[in-house]
Amino acid sequence: MQTIIQNREIPVVGQYDTVVCGGGPAGIIAAIAASRGGASVAIVERYGFFGGMATAGLVAPISVFNYNGRRVIDGIPWEFICRLADIGGAREEKPLGNISFSPEKYKLIAQRMLLEAGVRIYFHSYLSDCKVSGGRISHVIIENKDGAEALAGKYFIDATGDADLAMRAGVPMQPVSEYLQPASLIFMLGGVDTDSLPMLRHSRQGVNYHDLKIREVFEKLRENDPSIPVFGGPWYCSVLEDGVVLVNMTRRYADMASNGEQTETECIMREDVYRFASLLKKYIPAFADSYLIATAPQTGIRETRRIKGAFTLEGRDYVNAVDFPDSVSRGCHPVDIHAASSTGQRCEFLKDAAFVPYRCLYSPSFKNLLVAGRAISADPVASASLRVQAACMGTGQAAGAAAAMCCGKDTDVDQVDTDELRSILISYGTNLTK
Ligand SMILES: Cc1cc2nc3c(=O)[nH]c(=O)nc-3n(C[C@H](O)[C@H](O)[C@H](O)COP(=O)(O)OP(=O)(O)OC[C@H]3O[C@@H](n4cnc5c(N)ncnc54)[C@H](O)[C@@H]3O)c2cc1C
Numbered sequence: 001m002q003t004i005i006q007n008r009e010i011p012v013v014g015q016y017d018t019v020v021c022g023g024g025p026a027g028i029i030a031a032i033a034a035s036r037g038g039a040s041v042a043i044v045e046r047y048g049f050f051g052g053m054a055t056a057g058l059v060a061p062i063s064v065f066n067y068n069g070r071r072v073i074d075g076i077p078w079e080f081i082c083r084l085a086d087i088g089g090a091r092e093e094k095p096l097g098n099i100s101f102s103p104e105k106y107k108l109i110a111q112r113m114l115l116e117a118g119v120r121i122y123f124h125s126y127l128s129d130c131k132v133s134g135g136r137i138s139h140v141i142i143e144n145k146d147g148a149e150a151l152a153g154k155y156f157i158d159a160t161g162d163a164d165l166a167m168r169a170g171v172p173m174q175p176v177s178e179y180l181q182p183a184s185l186i187f188m189l190g191g192v193d194t195d196s197l198p199m200l201r202h203s204r205q206g207v208n209y210h211d212l213k214i215r216e217v218f219e220k221l222r223e224n225d226p227s228i229p230v231f232g233g234p235w236y237c238s239v240l241e242d243g244v245v246l247v248n249m250t251r252r253y254a255d256m257a258s259n260g261e262q263t264e265t266e267c268i269m270r271e272d273v274y275r276f277a278s279l280l281k282k283y284i285p286a287f288a289d290s291y292l293i294a295t296a297p298q299t300g301i302r303e304t305r306r307i308k309g310a311f312t313l314e315g316r317d318y319v320n321a322v323d324f325p326d327s328v329s330r331g332c333h334p335v336d337i338h339a340a341s342s343t344g345q346r347c348e349f350l351k352d353a354a355f356v357p358y359r360c361l362y363s364p365s366f367k368n369l370l371v372a373g374r375a376i377s378a379d380p381v382a383s384a385s386l387r388v389q390a391a392c393m394g395t396g397q398a399a400g401a402a403a404a405m406c407c408g409k410d411t412d413v414d415q416v417d418t419d420e421l422r423s424i425l426i427s428y429g430t431n432l433t434k
Pocket residue numbers: 021022023024025026027044045046047050051052053054056057059060061062063064125126127128159160161162164183184185248299300301302372373374375387388389390392
């Protein structure tokens with residue numbers, strides 16, 4: 001491939017104790033935790049709103065805070081849910097601690113809590129590069145309307161979901177899975193008879209909430225017309241408004257960390273949405289009067305890059321809830337692996353709420369970088385549970401608290417006293433006992 005060299009001077013527009021890249025579930029909570037821990041914090045987000053997959057991908061519900069009715073992911077993540085519920089933007093479904101929510105109210109509460117915590121927000125800013133020397137990141141480079149800008153930081157948290165910062169810094173990544181989980185473009189329908197949708201409330205543990213009746217109809221339709229795209233679920237979720245649902249049923253295999261594949265997938269799936277929306281209207285009575293309100297601003301991404309950290313959490317340990325001396329967060333969602341090119345799904349329920357060791361959040365060769373959310377160091381099985389939003393918030397809280405500790409003690413991320421970190425997280429409300 002032909003290449004060009006372009007040298008440019010980039011202004012350093014800010015200097016912070018901690019720079020969080022990505023404002024999804026992990027990044028929001030990481031930035032609040034770091035700021036409350038005493039660090040000066042900036043958060044960089046490519047869109048003009050927070051929430052990541054929850055808002056830009058219209059991915060709902062927020063799964064899950066509880067195991068057997070006991071809340072295990074707690075602290076700032078749960079405070080966020082309570083703040084959302086206070087303005088009518090969240091509804092808890094027990095015993096799972098599954099949260100149906102309003103994406104618009106989510107954006108508002110996220111930005112309020114970050115501003116209240118004193119976090120400096122850089123919206124519409126794309127993380128494009130970083131400056132590294134001797135295993136330390138000194139700056140991230142962001143691109144926005146003002147051009148390229150550099151933010152200096154003592155510590156960095158990669159919460160981009162795709163490990164964009166870690167990848168640009170040169171952190172080793174997990175080997176690419178043979179089959180990445182598929183991408184799905186979620187769409188919002190109005191005019192739906194929501195009272196007649198049995199799977200709209202996710203209130204029982206050990207149940208897969210796809211709608212088997214609709215699935216059967218679509219399987220038959222596909223038998224007769226193979227041009228109907230492969231679908232998943234379907235799952236639907238309330239946005240707490242009568243007649244309005246988010247539908248999760250499109251699916252396409254793609255490497256969503258490749259811009260070419262992402263672009264192509266986005267275009268194909270927008271066609272798929274139109275097809276599915278019209279088929280739902282035609283064949284499913286509850287959708288007879290439905291109309292398309294919106295497709296998500298971006299296609300939902302289940303799986304891309306994950307770092308190879310100081311420790312890689314394996315599915316076997318995860319499912320069996322093996323506890324670690326440095327456990328800093330939990331996961332309670334089943335291992336949820338969607339087949340890339342069929343309607344299939346592997347769903348394995350956990351023996352107990354799983355544990356996440358701190359060592360999954362950093363690479364041994366990078367001294368001031370933590371990773372939170374979907375891209376932490378886990379194998380495809382453990383990751384297939386840890387990728388859900390409450391678990392991402394949990395690792396965000398751990399990374400934020402750790403970054404603040406590092407700032408306070410001027411220490412490297414791999415030198416953190418994990419007993420002290422665990423005490424801080426327990427004082428926030430995290431449940432780290434079996
Ligand atoms: C179809 C689908 C269904 C799902 N179903 C559920 C479900 O039912 N329940 C559940 O809890 N979870 C579900 N998930 C998983 C969950 O939504 C995500 O895994 C989770 O949101 C990941 O959180 P995160 O904070 O790590 O990353 P993200 O939510 O992806 O957030 C990353 C943030 O970083 C920003 N960003 C990324 N790159 C850059 C960059 N270079 N520069 C600046 N900003 C950047 C993004 O804009 C985004 O705001 C589903 C996912 C998909 C795709």
